[in-house]
Amino acid sequence: MSPTDGAAQAAPHGAAAQARPVLSVRNLAKAFGSNVVLRDIDLDVRRGNVVALIGPSGSGKTTVLRSLNGLETPDAGTVTFAGPGTSAGPELALDFSAKVSKKEISDLRDRSAMVFQHYNLFPHMTVLQNVVEGPVQVQKRKRAEAVAEAEKLLARVGLADKRDAYPFELSGGQQQRVGIVRALALKPQLLLFDEPTSALDPELVGDVLGVIQELADEGWTMVIVTHELAFARQVADEVIFMDGGLVVERGPAAEVLRAPRQERTRQFVRRLLHEF
Amino acid sequence: MPLNWDLIWSSFGPIVTGAVTGTIPLTLASFAIGLALALLVALMRLSRNAVVSGLARFYVSVIRGTPLLVQLFVIFYGLPSLGVKLDPWPSAIIAFSLNIGGYAAEVIRAAILSVPKGQWEAGHTIGMSRGQSLRRIILPQAARVSVPPLSNTFISLVKDTSLASLILVTELFRNAQQIAAFSQEFMVLYLEAALVYWIICLALSSGQSVLEKRLDRYVAH
Numbered sequence: 429m430s431p432t433d434g435a436a437q438a439a440p441h442g443a444a445a446q447a448r449p450v451l452s453v454r455n456l457a458k459a460f461g462s463n464v465v466l467r468d469i470d471l472d473v474r475r476g477n478v479v480a481l482i483g484p485s486g487s488g489k490t491t492v493l494r495s496l497n498g499l500e501t502p503d504a505g506t507v508t509f510a511g512p513g514t515s516a517g518p519e520l521a522l523d524f525s526a527k528v529s530k531k532e533i534s535d536l537r538d539r540s541a542m543v544f545q546h547y548n549l550f551p552h553m554t555v556l557q558n559v560v561e562g563p564v565q566v567q568k569r570k571r572a573e574a575v576a577e578a579e580k581l582l583a584r585v586g587l588a589d590k591r592d593a594y595p596f597e598l599s600g601g602q603q604q605r606v607g608i609v610r611a612l613a614l615k616p617q618l619l620l621f622d623e624p625t626s627a628l629d630p631e632l633v634g635d636v637l638g639v640i641q642e643l644a645d646e647g648w649t650m651v652i653v654t655h656e657l658a659f660a661r662q663v664a665d666e667v668i669f670m671d672g673g674l675v676v677e678r679g680p681a682a683e684v685l686r687a688p689r690q691e692r693t694r695q696f697v698r699r700l701l702h703e704f
Numbered sequence: 705m706p707l708n709w710d711l712i713w714s715s716f717g718p719i720v721t722g723a724v725t726g727t728i729p730l731t732l733a734s735f736a737i738g739l740a741l742a743l744l745v746a747l748m749r750l751s752r753n754a755v756v757s758g759l760a761r762f763y764v765s766v767i768r769g770t771p772l773l774v775q776l777f778v779i780f781y782g783l784p785s786l787g788v789k790l791d792p793w794p795s796a797i798i799a800f801s802l803n804i805g806g807y808a809a810e811v812i813r814a815a816i817l818s819v820p821k822g823q824w825e826a827g828h829t830i831g832m833s834r835g836q837s838l839r840r841i842i843l844p845q846a847a848r849v850s851v852p853p854l855s856n857t858f859i860s861l862v863k864d865t866s867l868a869s870l871i872l873v874t875e876l877f878r879n880a881q882q883i884a885a886f887s888q889e890f891m892v893l894y895l896e897a898a899l900v901y902w903i904i905c906l907a908l909s910s911g912q913s914v915l916e917k918r919l920d921r922y923v924a925h
Contacts, residue, residue: 499825530833537831548826552844552922562830565840596924614830 448510450475450617450649451496456505456524458491465491466502467673473618475510476647480654480664480681484696487670489653493620496651497542498533509539509617540618541611545626547603549595555582555606556591562614574613581609585639601632608639619643621652637663657700661685669693711887715896718879723900726875730865733797735858738804745809746816747838760809767806773867775799780871796868804861811853815846848919855912859905866901876900 453471457464466488473479481489494500496507502524509520520539522532541562550558556578563574582588585605595603604624611619621640625633637659644650644663654660660667660681667684669677669692677684677693688694748760767775780795790798819842827837869878877897884893 497829499828534831534833537828542825542829544822544826544829546822548820548822550823550826550841552848561840562832565836566831594922596922610830 448475449473450510451651452506452508452510453492453496454506454508456492456495456502456507458488458495458500458502465673466495466505469505469670469673469675471651471668471675473649473651474665475649477665478644478650478652478663480652480660480667481670482654482657482660482667482696483670483676488673489670490622492670493542493622493651493653496536496618497540497620498536499542501528501533507536509536539616540620541614541616542620542622543604543607543611543624545623547595547600547607547627549603549606549610551595554592554594555587555598558595558606559610559613562610567614578609578613581612582606585609586635599632600628601635604628604636605639608636608643612643617649619648619650621650621654623653623655625654625656655700657685657697669696671696708887708889708892711883711889712892712896715880715883715887715893718883719876719893719896719900722874722876722879723904726868726873726878727862727865727901727904730793730796730800730868730873730875731858731862734800734865735804735861737797737801738861739808739854741801741805742808742812745805746812749809749813750816764806764809767803768810772799772803772864773870775803776867776871792868792871792873795871796865796873800861800865800868803864804857807857808854811850811857812846815850816842818849819845848923851912851916851919855908855915859908862904862908863901866897 449472451471451473453469456466456469456471458466465486469488469492471479471492481492483489491500495502504525506524507522511519520535522528522536550561553561556575559578559581560571560574563569563577564571579588579591582591585608587602587605587609590598590602590606595606598606604627608624624640625636628636633656637656640650640652640659641663652660652664662681664681666678667681668675669684669688669690671692677688677690684693685697688697745760745763748756749764751757751760776796776799779799780790780792783790783795816838823841823845824834824837827841832840865875866877868875869881872878880893880897884890887893
């Protein structure tokens with residue numbers, strides 16, 4: 429399950445790999461009609477790092493995430509993925525100020541995989557079919573090989589015995605773990621999580637967060653939109669606080685969440701931590 | 705009124721033959737072609753291109769806004785004046801297919817729209833194109849939703865094929881009519897015809913139940 433298994437993650441976690449970001453976003457902007465959602469977003473994610481996007485609803489954090497996966501098309505800005513290999517692999521650079529082609533969007537999607545708030549599993553497929561659909565149908569890998577890998581991944585998240593179950597037979601926490609495995613099976617350069625625990629019953633949140641923590645420990649590169657500040661503090665290397673389509677504050681998780689410099693961040697963190 | 709049992713028994717042969725060699729193949733062929741056409745029209749309706757969706761909308765409007773019998777007559781009796789002469793069978797299949805194409809398109813369009821947007825996005829995030837997502841993710845789910853209304857359309861079609869008797873297609877009802885005219889036993893022959901239609905539709909209804917159960921296996925009850 430380690431990201432170094434994948435061809436897309438072949439680089440060793442050396443100092444050189446650390447220096448160059450896997451993902452660079454510059455001046456990302458997006459409006460839905462007259463509603464400006466992203467004003468000017470910059471973002472760098474280094475290999476093996478975990479970035480948590482926090483902020484009030486409507487701050488644009490989900491739109492950033494969706495833009496990275498080609499589910500939204502920004503109006504302006506650039507998104508650059510480093511070459512997947514050590515140095516030889518091709519870099520992918522998209523400039524949304526110009527018209528981007530379907531091919532470019534498709535290439536962008538190949539670099540990352542999304543875990544959705546509402547899981548979005550395919551209800552007409554079993555757990556195993558959900559997981560191997562991408563590797564077999566899109567990446568054209570051998571079915572037997574994809575199945576073997578999927579079984580290994582399912583076992584890792586404690587769902588080996590659910591391989592032939594349909595999503596409706598699973599709890600929310602189990603469905604979300606399948607959602608995570610479905611993303612992992614694609615061996616993306618970057619994992620994206622869109623409020624992965626917001627739809628879960630409180631007692632199921634821990635299981636899913638535990639899996640994400642393990643992935644972080646294994647060195648997966650991730651961007652997580654979350655309201656779980658305690659979790660963000662624990663798992664994230666960097667926390668970015670967004671509001672009104674702008675980055676208000678960013679820095680190491682401990683700094684931003686324990687001692688925010690901006691008043692707006694302080695208010696938000698205080699309210700969320702004292703909410704319960 | 706004494707019942708003419710000899711006639712009742714001897715007329716069942718031609719009526720059932722009419723069903724087997726006329727009504728049933730006509731229904732199956734028209735429904736298959738019509739369904740393919742309907743899928744195309746539904747996708748055109750959902751297109752972001754205004755010309756494409758407008759064209760589909762126009763087609764559906766014409767089909768639903770004119771009687772099936774008139775459509776049948778335009779093709780069989782009308783087209784020859786434009787130099788297009790079609791035999792009864794091709795005329796009937798074209799008319800019924802076009803008709804199904806219009807009605808089923810709306811059913812399929814609604815079924816596609818009923819699949820949550822998140823399913824398209826999940827397809828995209830595992831790298832699928834629009835076409836692939838449609839084929840592998842959206843249509844299988846839309847199929848489940850569209851089975852009951854499409855079964856309705858299918859069962860209506862079985863009965864509507866009786867109109868083909870008016871453009872000389874040898875099918876169930878035309879055979880009944882001919883025997884009725886010859887024997888003057890109208891009530892008996894038309895009730896027999898009705899009975900055979902009913903039996904075909906009963907069979908289709910039970911087929912619908914089986915199909916619905918099969919497609920419901922991945923839904924919570």
